[in-house]
Amino acid sequence: MDVLLAPIAATGRASLHSVGEAGRAFMFFLAMVARVFRWPVRWGLICGHIYFIGNRSVIIVLLTSSFTGMVLVLQGYYALVRFGSEVYLGPLVALSLVRELGPVLAALMVTARAGSAMAATIAGMRVTEQIDAMEVMAVDSVQYLATTRFVAAIISMPLLTVMFDLMGIGAAYGFAVGVLGVDPGVFMGSVRDALTPGDIVITLNKALVFGCLLVWVSCYQGYSATNGALGIGRATTNAVVLSSILILACDYVMTAVLI
Amino acid sequence: MSNKYTPMEWVAGIFVLVGIGALAFLSISMGGARIFEMPQINISARFASVGGLRSGASIKMAGVKVGSVSMISLKDYQAEVILAVDKDLKLPTDTIASIRTEGLLGESYVLLRPGGETEDLQEGGRIEQTEPAIDLIDLLVKYALDGGGDSSTTDNESLGSNSGPPELFD
Numbered sequence: 001m002d003v004l005l006a007p008i009a010a011t012g013r014a015s016l017h018s019v020g021e022a023g024r025a026f027m028f029f030l031a032m033v034a035r036v037f038r039w040p041v042r043w044g045l046i047c048g049h050i051y052f053i054g055n056r057s058v059i060i061v062l063l064t065s066s067f068t069g070m071v072l073v074l075q076g077y078y079a080l081v082r083f084g085s086e087v088y089l090g091p092l093v094a095l096s097l098v099r100e101l102g103p104v105l106a107a108l109m110v111t112a113r114a115g116s117a118m119a120a121t122i123a124g125m126r127v128t129e130q131i132d133a134m135e136v137m138a139v140d141s142v143q144y145l146a147t148t149r150f151v152a153a154i155i156s157m158p159l160l161t162v163m164f165d166l167m168g169i170g171a172a173y174g175f176a177v178g179v180l181g182v183d184p185g186v187f188m189g190s191v192r193d194a195l196t197p198g199d200i201v202i203t204l205n206k207a208l209v210f211g212c213l214l215v216w217v218s219c220y221q222g223y224s225a226t227n228g229a230l231g232i233g234r235a236t237t238n239a240v241v242l243s244s245i246l247i248l249a250c251d252y253v254m255t256a257v258l259i
Numbered sequence: 260m261s262n263k264y265t266p267m268e269w270v271a272g273i274f275v276l277v278g279i280g281a282l283a284f285l286s287i288s289m290g291g292a293r294i295f296e297m298p299q300i301n302i303s304a305r306f307a308s309v310g311g312l313r314s315g316a317s318i319k320m321a322g323v324k325v326g327s328v329s330m331i332s333l334k335d336y337q338a339e340v341i342l343a344v345d346k347d348l349k350l351p352t353d354t355i356a357s358i359r360t361e362g363l364l365g366e367s368y369v370l371l372r373p374g375g376e377t378e379d380l381q382e383g384g385r386i387e388q389t390e391p392a393i394d395l396i397d398l399l400v401k402y403a404l405d406g407g408g409d410s411s412t413t414d415n416e417s418l419g420s421n422s423g424p425p426e427l428f429d
Contacts, residue, residue, distance in 0.1 A: 050271040058274065094289070159278025166281050169289070192289055200282075200290045 028142070028220045032150050035143040042148050049152030053114045057160055060109050065164040066171035068101055069093060073172045077180050090187040091194035093172040098199045102165040104251050107210035110153075110160065111243040115218040118149055119239035122222025123232040131223075146219040150212070157211030158204045165203060202258055209250060214243040298346040299326060300382040304356045304369075309338040310392025312358050312367040318342055320371045328369060342369060342386075350386075351376040357390035367392060 076092045122145055125131050134141045169191060176182040221239040225231040264272075309331055318326040326344035333339070344350065353374030360367050371386075380386070 044265070044268075047265075047268045047271045050274065051267050054274045054278070055270055098285075155275065156278075159275065159282065162278060162282045162285055166285055195290045197286060197290045200286045204282075 025220045029216050031142050032146045035147040036151060045148040046151050049149050050156050053152050054156035057110050057113050060113060061106050061160050061164050062167045064105055064109055065168040068105060069168035069172035070175040072096060073176045086182055087186055087190055089176060089182060090190035094169050094191040094195050097168040098165045098203050102203055103161050103206035103210055106161045106164040107214060107247045108244055111214045111240055115214045115243050116236050116240050118218040119222040120232055120236045122219055123225035123235035126225045127228050127231055149219060150215045153211040153215040158207040161203055161207035206254055210247050213246050213250060217243040299343040300346050302342045302344055302380055302384050302386060304340050304342060304386040304389050305337045306340060306358060306389050307391040310358055310367055316368050318344060318369045350380040352378045352380055354386055355388045356386045358392040
């Protein structure tokens with residue numbers, strides 16, 4: 001009888017576990033956000049995290065964005081030139097970069113670079129009981145570790161995304177004009193016509209939401225790590241995989257709502 | 260907090276400032292965000308059909324953008340379009356407004372052609388002379404079935420006029 005019931009029991013345990021985990025993660029998010037407005041504001045730490053999430057990601061963001069812009073031009077050009085409508089190359093590149101690819105790819109790159117590091121650092125502190133030591137010394141560990149990173153991400157993600165958009169359009173312009181011989185005035189003029197302030201609001205909104213998501217998931221995974229060195233590895237993997245999935249899913253939902 | 264900034268604070272500050280600069284550049288130079296709103300006046304015009312015109316479409320005079328469509332609604336079975344036009348543009352009361360498309364498949368816009376009256380349109384005024392959007396498919400159907408012989412179908416009066424279905428076999 002036990003053998004027959006075992007799979008059912010396992011399914012039940014797994015679903016109960018995931019419900020509990022979701023609730024705990026959400027409570028962690030609330031705790032992290034609530035501490036934004038609580039004294040002391042650790043500006044030094046926040047600056048350090050801005051440096052880590054922002055400055056150190058600039059190169060990788062600029063690199064990915066220029067290749068993204070150029071490949072969009074290449075694909076778009078050969079599709080559009082058949083219909084003699086190369087004039088739409090600029091809008092195609094600019095709108096897809098600003099509305100979709102900029103926020104998503106920037107967030108994925110930051111997840112891979114900074115999110116993994118956040119999860120690993122916090123998980124390391126958890127399994128070596130540094131977080132417990134912090135609590136014993138009456139330091140609010142959620143505020144010290146998670147909230148500072150949260151504020152830093154909220155500040156850096158929109159800025160990184162805007163840099164991604166600009167660099168992508170710039171690289172696309174250079175490639176289209178320099179290599180494919182598209183008219184520079186037509187390209188830039190059509191980009192200006194196509195981009196509206198609404199598109200830039202979309203890019204900023206998405207960047208903000210994705211920044212919150214990746215910090216939340218990464219910090220929570222690090223915070224709830226167990227099992228020593230193995231747990232650090234698992235927390236890091238989970239952080240990157242979960243953040244990426246959530247960013248892509250959330251992008252779909254936001255596009256469906258905002259468009 | 261000490262008075263001396265740490266190198267990390269400097270570098271983070273540079274990142275934030277460069278990012279804000281990029282944002283300003285993107286939104287003002289490319290996004291067309293206007294910080295100083297040009298003063299505009301609202302003028303209404305009624306069209307038999309607006310075709311593909313949407314609010315936010317541009318208003319042009321002699322090819323130059325002079326404003327944008329702020330609202331489209333239905334009044335007395337006609338489309339009432341509110342045009343927000345730059346205030347320093349003087350429009351005579353007999354200005355003609357027509358809905359055109361850019362190229363064959365481009366976006367619709369409102370073309371204004373000034374008349375000769377000495378009086379100018381004021382805020383809330385109405386443009387009386389309008390030309391509705393031209394439906395290319397209607398035109399093609401008409402032309403194909405008429406054999407293109409009837410010259411009366413091509414003059415401005417009957418283009419897109421809302422007098423029921425076109426009489427095809429007269």
